[in-house]
Amino acid sequence: DAKTTQPPSMDCAEGRAANLPCNHSTISGNEYVYWYRQIHSQGPQYIIHGLKNNETNEMASLIITEDRKSSTLILPHATLRDTAVYYCIVSHTGANSKLTFGKGITLSVRP
Amino acid sequence: GAVVSQHPSRVICKSGTSVKIECRSLDFQATTMFWYRQFPKQSLMLMATSNEGSKATYEQGVEKDKFLINHASLTLSTLTVTSAHPEDSSFYICSANPREMGGYTFGSGTRLTVV
Numbered sequence: 001d002a003k004t005t006q007p008p009s010m011d012c013a014e015g016r017a018a019n020l021p022c023n024h025s026t027i028s029g030n031e032y033v034y035w036y037r038q039i040h041s042q043g044p045q046y047i048i049h050g051l052k053n054n055e056t057n058e059m060a061s062l063i064i065t066e067d068r069k070s071s072t073l074i075l076p077h078a079t080l081r082d083t084a085v086y087y088c089i090v091s092h093t094g095a096n097s098k099l100t101f102g103k104g105i106t107l108s109v110r111p
Numbered sequence: 112g113a114v115v116s117q118h119p120s121r122v123i124c125k126s127g128t129s130v131k132i133e134c135r136s137l138d139f140q141a142t143t144m145f146w147y148r149q150f151p152k153q154s155l156m157l158m159a160t161s162n163e164g165s166k167a168t169y170e171q172g173v174e175k176d177k178f179l180i181n182h183a184s185l186t187l188s189t190l191t192v193t194s195a196h197p198e199d200s201s202f203y204i205c206s207a208n209p210r211e212m213g214g215y216t217f218g219s220g221t222r223l224t225v226v
Contacts, residue, residue, distance in 0.1 A: 043206075043220045087154075097208075
């Protein structure tokens with residue numbers, strides 16, 4: 001699976017949008033971009049995934065560049081409960097596909 | 112939504128004993144489940160892929176005789192840490208994919224402390 005690169009940390013003010021970047025320059029044509037987050041001492045939580053089109057759900061929006069070499073996860077109105085480690089993962093879809101976690105980005109939402 | 116239940120959430124055991132961790136898919140069937148380990152301030156490391164009705168597939172460097180995996184039904188996978196030592200103390204997490212095209216669901220994790 002392709003590797004991803006994320007900055008180690010970022011912060012944002014509560015109520016503002018949090019834009020989390022991810023580089024995946026070696027992504028292959030049939031690999032998806034997944035985003036998960038892990039709040040301290042809990043299992044990861046699925047957020048969103050996409051192939052090439054932008055995606056939006058009740059949690060976040062995913063913007064994938066046209067060349068698919070990078071993406072941005074957008075939390076439109078960050079709250080204190082969004083403080084977590086966010087992982088950008090590139091993987092094939094399917095129940096047997098393994099997820100390889102990088103170091104992720106630590107998002108700190110400040111009051 | 113799909114739920115993966117993991118039990119126990121915390122366990123403390125003495126060095127040399129064995130500990131079993133259960134991972135259940137509550138409202139879907141999972142022919143494949145994944146086991147991860149996470150040390151403090153580190154990311155999740157995939158240990159093995161659990162396959163229903165067949166042998167697990169272990170990642171490089173993971174001792175299969177130490178971390179026994181059994182996936183006897185479509186809703187249950189177990190990880191047994193045998194002859195546990197303090198260095199096995201970690202956060203163990205399982206996951207499964209309830210939908211062919213969706214994201215994975217993770218258990219809440221098991222904090223193992225070996226004393």
